[in-house]
Every structure is written in C-alpha cells, then in structure tokens.
Amino acid sequence: MPSDVRALIDRIAHALGPEATPERVERVARAVLDARAPAGPTRAPAAPAGRARPRVAGPPPGATRVVVTAYGEDQPGVLAAITAELSAADANILDVSQKVLQGYFTVVLVADLAAGADLGAVRQTLQSRGEALGARVLLQHEELFQAMHRP
Amino acid sequence: MPLALTEVLETVRMTEADAFDIRTVTLGISLRGCASRDAESTRRNVVDRVRRVAEHHVAAAEEVERLYGVRIANKRVSITPAALVADGFSPADFVRLAEALDGAAAEVGVDYLAGFSALVEKGATPGDAALIEALPEALAVTQRVCASVACGSTAAGINADAVLAVARAIKGMAARTADRDSIGCAKFVAFCNAVGDNPFVAGAFHGPSEPGAALNVGISGPGVVLRAIEALGPDADFGAVTDAIKTMAFKITRAGELVGRRVAERLSERSGSPVPFGVVDISLAPTPADRDSVGDVLRAMGLADVGAPGTTAALAMLNEAVKRGGLMAARHVGGLSGAFMPVSEDQAMIDAAASGHLTLEKLEAMSAICSVGLDMVAIPGDTSPETIAGILFDEFAIGMINDKTTAVRIIPVAGKGVGEWADYGGLLGRAPVMPVSNVGNAVFARRGGRIPAPIRALTN
Numbered sequence: 001m002p003s004d005v006r007a008l009i010d011r012i013a014h015a016l017g018p019e020a021t022p023e024r025v026e027r028v029a030r031a032v033l034d035a036r037a038p039a040g041p042t043r044a045p046a047a048p049a050g051r052a053r054p055r056v057a058g059p060p061p062g063a064t065r066v067v068v069t070a071y072g073e074d075q076p077g078v079l080a081a082i083t084a085e086l087s088a089a090d091a092n093i094l095d096v097s098q099k100v101l102q103g104y105f106t107v108v109l110v111a112d113l114a115a116g117a118d119l120g121a122v123r124q125t126l127q128s129r130g131e132a133l134g135a136r137v138l139l140q141h142e143e144l145f146q147a148m149h150r151p
Numbered sequence: 152m153p154l155a156l157t158e159v160l161e162t163v164r165m166t167e168a169d170a171f172d173i174r175t176v177t178l179g180i181s182l183r184g185c186a187s188r189d190a191e192s193t194r195r196n197v198v199d200r201v202r203r204v205a206e207h208h209v210a211a212a213e214e215v216e217r218l219y220g221v222r223i224a225n226k227r228v229s230i231t232p233a234a235l236v237a238d239g240f241s242p243a244d245f246v247r248l249a250e251a252l253d254g255a256a257a258e259v260g261v262d263y264l265a266g267f268s269a270l271v272e273k274g275a276t277p278g279d280a281a282l283i284e285a286l287p288e289a290l291a292v293t294q295r296v297c298a299s300v301a302c303g304s305t306a307a308g309i310n311a312d313a314v315l316a317v318a319r320a321i322k323g324m325a326a327r328t329a330d331r332d333s334i335g336c337a338k339f340v341a342f343c344n345a346v347g348d349n350p351f352v353a354g355a356f357h358g359p360s361e362p363g364a365a366l367n368v369g370i371s372g373p374g375v376v377l378r379a380i381e382a383l384g385p386d387a388d389f390g391a392v393t394d395a396i397k398t399m400a401f402k403i404t405r406a407g408e409l410v411g412r413r414v415a416e417r418l419s420e421r422s423g424s425p426v427p428f429g430v431v432d433i434s435l436a437p438t439p440a441d442r443d444s445v446g447d448v449l450r451a452m453g454l455a456d457v458g459a460p461g462t463t464a465a466l467a468m469l470n471e472a473v474k475r476g477g478l479m480a481a482r483h484v485g486g487l488s489g490a491f492m493p494v495s496e497d498q499a500m501i502d503a504a505a506s507g508h509l510t511l512e513k514l515e516a517m518s519a520i521c522s523v524g525l526d527m528v529a530i531p532g533d534t535s536p537e538t539i540a541g542i543l544f545d546e547f548a549i550g551m552i553n554d555k556t557t558a559v560r561i562i563p564v565a566g567k568g569v570g571e572w573a574d575y576g577g578l579l580g581r582a583p584v585m586p587v588s589n590v591g592n593a594v595f596a597r598r599g600g601r602i603p604a605p606i607r608a609l610t611n
Contacts, residue, residue: 067154069163097156108159120217138163140220142154147409148402149158151480 008080028084062115063092065142067108068126072135074105081129082109082137089122090114105135110142165403169374170443172222173407174436176212176414177265177350179357179365179429180204182231190244193237194251201228201255201264204364207421209260215413221406223414224371224438224578228256229355230266238278245285246292253293265297266356270345272307273601275316283316287323290335297338297353301345303547305554309343309602314547317341318540318596322563325532329565332573336562337495337527341543343550343557348430349486354558365429366418367486368411370477372403373435373497374442376469380451392452393472400433400476407431408481432486433477434523435469437497439580445469445490446499457499458509463516466490470521487556492517493527495575495582505583511542512588519549524558529573529582532565537596538587539563544596552605 009029013020059065068086070078079098086093086109095110113119123139130137165171185196205228212226230252237248249267256264267289269279286298300317303309324335340354347358350367357365379395387395408431415428437445446457449465470490478484492514494500503509511528518524524546530539543559550557564573567584574581 067159069159071163095153097159099156106156106160108156110154123217136167138167138220140162141218144219144221144406144409145154145159145162147405148162149154150152151401151405 028080028087059112063112064117064119065094065110065112066119066139067110067142067145068137068139070107070130070135070137071105072130072133074100074103075133075135078105078130078133078135079107081133082107082126085122085125085129086111089117089125091117091122162402164378165372165375166221168442169372169378170438170440171372171375171403171406172224173368173410174371175225175227175350175352175369176208176223176411177227177229177355177367177369178205178208178418178426179229179348179355179361179367180231181357181361181363182233182236186236186238190237190240190247193240194244194248197230197233197236197248198251198255201230201252202258204422204426205255205259205261207418211417211421212414214417215410218413219410221410223410225262226260227350227352227355228259228261228264229350229357230264231359232266232268232270232356234269234276234279234282235359237282238276240278240281242281242285242288245282246288249285249289249293249296253296256295261295263295263297263352265299265352265354267296267298268300268356270301271310271313272301272304273310275310275313280316283313283320286320286339287327287335290324290338291327297340297355299340299342299345299354299356301342302543303343303551303602305344305551305608306604307601308604309544309547309551311544311601312599314341314543315536315540315596315599318536318543321539321561322536325563325565332567332575333532333562333564334575334579337560337575337579339560341559343547344555346486346556348432350432351434351436351487351491353560354487361429362427364426366411366415366426367429367432368407368414369432369434369436369486370403370407371436371438371443372399373437373445373448375399375403376435376473377442377444377448377451380448385453389468393468393475396469396472397476400473401480404431404433404477404480404484430483430485431477431481433473433481433484433488434486434491435473436491437493437500438578439496439498439501441498444497444499445492446497446503450499456506456508457503458513462513463520466492466517466522467520487523489521489523489556491526492522493560493580494585495527495529495573495580496578497580501580501582504585511585515545515549518546518557519553523556524550524560526558526560527562527579527582528560529562529564529567529584530587531568531584532563533568534563534587534589535593537593538589540596541592542587544602548602551602552607554607
C-alpha cells in the first residue's frame, strides 16, 4: 500500500473517531482516491493515455452539484472529515484538490448532492466539523463558478 | 472543462475577503390599474398590489443567497411613480399613501420601497405638485419609503419651477428630520434623465414602460476591482489597468446576472405568476465597509487621495472599463450603470471630504464624465433653497447636455456647519459637512419656466 494512501486512511480514521468502522473508512478513502484519479468522474473508466481529461458531465437528474471549499491553518483530518460527511450525505465526490502553503491549507471538492438532499443541513454539518478543526468551510452551488469562469 | 483550483479560490476570495456581494435585488411592481375613485380605495389597491406581488420576494432572494453562498445585501421593491396613480391626491393623501407603503414594505420584509416619485421634466400636474409638497412629511414619518423627482431630461430640458420646488422640499425634509441629522434628505433623489429600471435606492422607480413586474439586480464589488489593480503594481500602464478592471467586472456581472435570474425564477415559482428578469445595473456600489470603496480603487490607480488632479480621468477610466466587462457579461444591462460616488457610503470618500481634498466642485466635475451625480453629500444646514436649486441646476445641465443621468442626493444638515458630521449608520454611513459656495444666485434660481432642451435632443 503506498504510504500516502496509508496516511489518508489514518487521517480518515482519526477524523471519524469513534464512528470509524473498517467499511466506513474504506468507503471514504475510495471516494477520495476515485476523485483524485486522473479519469475525472468517480467510477468512470480511465481515459486512454494521451487524451485530454474528459469534460465532467452535468449532475444526474435532480442532483445538485456543489463546490466545497475549506481553508485554515494546516490541521490533519479536515479533508477526511469533509469527505466523511459528504459520504454520509450520499454525495458523490467528483473532484478533490488540496494545497498546503506556508502552514495554510486549502481544499476544494466538487460533489453531487443526491436529489432531495438538504443542502442547508449538509452545509451546517460541514461548517461545524470544519470549525472544530479550525477550518472555514463553504458550500456553494457550482453554477456560480461556471457562470463566472466558464461563460 | 472542470474548474481549476485557482478559479474556485478566486471566487471564494471575492466573497470571503473582498466584500463582494450583490448589492440589491429590486422587484419592480407596476401600479397601473390601481387608481380608483377616491384616495382611500386607491391606497388600498396600491398596498394590496405591493403585498401580493412582493410577498415571496425576500424568501426567494434568501433561498438563492444560501444556494450560491453570495450575500444579497438588500432586497427592495420599486413601484410605478406614485404621482402617476394618485393624481387626484392632496398632500395629506400622499402622506397617508407613504405610510401605507411603509407598512406594506415592512410586512413583506424588504429593506426599502422606492418610487414615491413624480416625473415632471416638462411640467407638473396637480398630483405631482401635491407629492412634492408632501415629501418632507412623508419621508419623516416613514422608514423604508424612498422618493425621487425627475426634474429634467435631454428631450424635455429642465423644469426650473420643479427645481426650485424640489430645493424647497429638500430644505423641508432636512427641517422635518432635524433630530436625525436630516435623514429625510438621504431618502430622496432629484434626477435629470431618470431611468425606469434602476434597482438602486433612493432613486429607484418602476418606469411607465416597464412590464407588470420585473426583477432588476445591482452589483457591488469595488473590493474585487481594488485587488486586481493592487496586483498589477505601480508600473502597469493604463491599458493593463483597464484589462484588469474589465476582467473583474465581467466576472462579478456574471454572478449578478445568475443571482438575478435565479431570484426571478424562484419568485415566479413561489408566487405562481411570472416575474421576468430585467437588467443588471453594473454600477460598482460601495459601502462604508473595509475594502468596499470606489475611492480606494482610485487611490490604487496612483492618486494619493480622491480629489487629487487626475481623479476625474481615473474615474472615467474605471467607469469605462467596468462597462466593457459588464456589457459582455449580461444579456441586458440597464439602470444607472455608472460609478457611484456616495460621499457618506464610501470610506475613502469620507476621508477625502473630511480632509478637504475632495470638494463639491470636484465632485461636480466627476459627475460630468461618468459618475451618477452628487450623492449623499452633507452641506451646511443654513444653505438657502436658492443655492440648493443652483446646485441642482448645474448637475441637471450636465445631465441634459451630455445625455446622461445625473442625480442629486444632498443633505443640508439642520443645525450643523462645516467641520461637523452627519451620522446615519448602516449602508448610509456618515458624512462630513462640506462647504458650499454662497455667492448669490437668487434671481437665476427664481426665474422659473423651463430651460429649453439642447440641440442634441433633436436627433430625428
């Protein structure tokens, strides 16, 4: 097992705390790893070598595509906590980016919230989990970013 | 194409650090058909219409705010100029109408209701005159009602009788709200070339050529532009500065258009009758908050302070660059769409006026090239109505000749003189009382009649 995957599993287990069962940790870890995979959308087949990264298709009918951003002083467990909560909310994580610079981290995830998901409740949960770890977490509809950057 | 990390972070930084928000979503409501046989039933019809159309406005806007994580600072309503639907009213009837509108605005939860207005560019009906007479009392006994009077236009010239009547009304508003730093005047705008789709108060009204209802949006975002200019450093030339402003204006206008459209959709769903999206007003509205100042943008361009030689050119460039970006970003741009320079609502402007770097005359020059006018300017309480009329005439002449909107929101702060302050709090901010030339103009101001329309009005 590569060391970064092992570290990821440790961080997820740490973030989940007493709620960490082997199945749950694996589910979250797979979601993160799938999202990080170069093929783009979760569970999509790998793109043939040399081809540009495929366009991320629109969300499934009824789903809401959101961008989750977290930032703050670098603390282990923030990404794991966010992915765990998104996973618990049945969200499908499509993309994850993380950067740590001079002790500050930024995490950006793109995810589809299932039809009927309570966006306000998910945001509230993410914000409280983030706050406990010293991070500010935002959840915004992806359409805003598309409007501003993909006219 | 998936979003890049830098793009996401840019948007997040705008809302988190640069005070970017949507300044207002303003629901325009036509009052046509509300006029009835007497003042009482007309008033009832007007209030019922406002309640019915605006009932879900705030809830729809809040839903969109939550969805996109972008703050909408104000939710407002504008109405058909009240004098058009209440022409038989006496001044007392108009005051009662203002109170009823204030109640309806509070009930539907909007921050302001604007359109207690008269359009008298060419002449006033008895109803228009009654509304103007009612202004001091109407604005004193209400909280949310905003009023305006259109005194001239490029097509009609300037109604000099109306200008003097409005100047006297401004003095009346100041006196009637003397205990609150003459706040009545902060809720009133006098116009030349007024527009019917302006979402910004105090001058908003739902023009006679507008549909039954329309949702217009006003953007903010001086902080976003400020960061873009700061990032360039002092060696970038004007072309580069223009490009940086244009790019940011494009992005914030796109956000404004998205938010406006979604609010209109949700409002239509909730109310069961279609409310079309109208326009994006691409004025960069400042607030007294940190990093939300148009004055700071001018300083970032290289001026030591607002009012320095070069200020007018800097403002012209800012305005032009915002338009270039904004026009490309929105399907329909409208409203005022010019730089706002409200002295009390912009910290850098407040500082410049307090230090004497920014004078009334410099503000007038700035309004000639792009800014919408003299906005939230506090002047000594003992300024005569004729002097105020002269200031209005000068601004309106600029608007009439240049075929642009000019507006005056001026506050002769009762009991206060130069060096003292008027303090309103909130978005209205605070303003130092600025000196005014007291060279006599009484004969000119009282001549009356109408300044003829300029030759450029004859375009056919």
